[in-house]
Every structure is written in C-alpha cells, then in structure tokens.
C-alpha cells in the first residue's frame with residue numbers, strides 16, 4: 454500500500470532504509486533539491502515504521518495506519534514553520550499545529566513565520582521522553598530542517614546527543630549545506646539525486662498522458678520530475694527561461710538590476726526566483742570543472758553557461774552561491790524582498806565589470 458505511493462527513483466533508498474544495518478541510527482537527514490520526492494518518502498517511512506504489523510510496508514488497516522490518516526497519531530511529532538503549514542497541505546501539515554505558537558500570537562504578526570523556533574523544539578521534548586503510546590517507536594519530523602533558527606538548532610543538537618529511546622528523528626532538507634555541520638554529522642544521510650533522464654521521462658509521460666512536451670518540460674525543470682509536473686500543471690507559473698535570460702542580460706549590461714528585479718518580483722516570490730538562479734550557478738560551476746555529467750542541460754544553454762563561467766573565477770561563483778542561500782533564508786521575513794533581489798542582481802552584474 455504505502456510503497457506504491459513512492460516515486461520510482463526513491464524505491465531503492467526506501468528498501469535500503471529497512472535493511473537491518475541502516476536502521477541502527479536514530480537520526481536521518483533526507484537531503485536533496487526540492488521536487489525529488491523527499492516528503493513523500495518521509496511520509497511512507499512514517500507510515501511503515503509506525504504500522505502495528507511491523508512489516509516493510511504499511512497495512513493501511515491497523516489503528517496506527519488509521520490514526521495517521523485522520524491526523525491524530527500520538528507517536529508522530531512534526532515541527533515545521535507556520536508558513537509551510539499554511540501553504541502545503543500534506544500529512545505533516547495535519548500534525549504541525551500542535552507545536553506552533555498560539556493562534557492569537559500568530560495573528561498579531563504581519564506575515565506567517567518562516568522559521569522553526571526554539572519554543573517548538575522545547576515544546577516537543579517532554580512529549581518524546583515517554584514511551585510510545587501506540588506504535589513501536591516515536592518519530593519527530595523536521596520539515597524543512599534549514600528552517601530551524603540557530604537557537605532551535607542548538608536545542609535539537611542536545612536532544613540528538615542523548616536521544617530518547619525508541620525515538621527517530623527525520624530531518625528533511627532542500628539545502629543541507631545550510632544546516633550546522635554538527636547537526637549534519639549526527640544524522641545518517643540519505644541523498645536524493647536527480648533521477649536518470651529515461652526513468653524521469655517515463656514517469657512524467659505516465660503522469661501526463663497525451664502531452665508531447667514532457668521532454669521539454671523536464672529540460673526546463675533541470676531534470677527534476679516534480680518540478681516538471683508543476684510546470685505542466687501551471688502551478689509553477691514562473692518563467693524560468695526569462696530568469697535565465699535576465700541573468701545573461703545583466704552579465705552583458707543590457708538591463709539594469711533595479712528594472713530586472715522589479716520585473717521578476719512582480720510575477721513571483723523571491724524564493725521562486727532564487728532557486729533557478731542557484732541551479733544555474735551550480736551548473737556553471739559544474740561545467741567549469743569540466744564535470745559534464747549533467748545530461749539535462751540543453752546544448753544551447755550549455756554553451757552560454759560555459760562562456761559565463763570563463764568570465765568568472767570559482768571564488769566569485771561560490772561566494773555568490775552562498776549569498777543566494779543567505780537571501781533565501783531571509784526571504785519572506787521582515788526585510789524587503791524587492792530590495793534583497795536588487796542587491797543580489799547588483800552584485801551579480803558587478804562581477805562582470
């Protein structure tokens with residue numbers, strides 16, 4: 454039941470998890486770009502680990518399976534930001550409100566909070582120091598772990614040093630590089646990578662019967678299947694090719710950063726703009742190191758990216774990548790997103806002077 458819901462490119466990792474050797478750790482980091490199926494993977498792990506049949510697949514029939522379905526299982530604890538809880542409706546969103554701030558406090562803020570705060574971590578600790586109520590273990594989800602602010606991360610670190618028994622921590626992260634190294638090192642890491650193109654395309658074609666542009670969608674989504682699907686559904690309305698074009702125009706001084714920022718931010722949110730830019734910079738770095746194993750970059754784009762790479766050094770590229778991550782962390786916060794984007798684009802253009 455549960456396993457059928459997994460994306461095909463994550464099945465192998467799922468089976469590996471349930472092989473006896475890897476189950477000895479009590480903390481796991483599910484790491485990889487957004488759109489590779491980490492959340493669904495985590496949901497299936499939770500269902501299977503908590504199922505009272507104790508098989509390698511959830512039965513869907515026992516009390517545990519039913520309580521998960523109804524959003525009230527006592528052994529699942531979810532920490533995620535208020536923002537995520539409001540924006541994404543999935544299994545975890547049903548469990549998250551328990552550790553969010555009181556509604557009255559939340560309503561006083563202008564924007565929903567995008568961080569996991571220390572009070573959330575403190576809130577969960579007394580609950581996980583007792584035996585599981587129903588299942589063989591308790592599971593605590595951090596979704597996504599890069600949303601932990603520094604105090605919350607430190608508090609979690611203490612729990613990971615002396616984990617309660619019968620307790621598993623699952624940290625989901627789109628950007629594991631932003632986690633504290635000490636936090637990362639305490640977790641068993643499960644990496645999610647862009648699947649093989651043929652496998653991704655086969656899956657995408659099944660999702661989009663009758664559409665002839667699946668290969669093109671996959672290209673535009675830099676090989677990330679769920680992103681390609683979102684593009685097809687029009688959920689992702691951002692025009693990634695326009696963002697790509699703007700970055701080139703800036704490099705060639707054909708557009709000024711303030712105008713470019715205004716145009717982009719009008720159509721989509723800062724985070725949605727920064728993600729394809731991060732992918733673009735990562736691709737430039739990859740091509741510059743001559744590691745051309747990324748078959749998903751279109752030939753025309755590849756040439757352009759190689760040319761850009763020749764005009765910049767590695768230090769500039771890595772510094773810019775770090776700046777992008779920092780901006781992403783602040784996005785949606787009290788600072789002005791437009792201003793943050795302008796600053797980013799200005800420093801990008803300056804690198805080409």
Ligand SMILES: [Zn+2]
Pocket residue numbers: 504505506511512513514515516517518
């Ligand atoms: Zn069950």
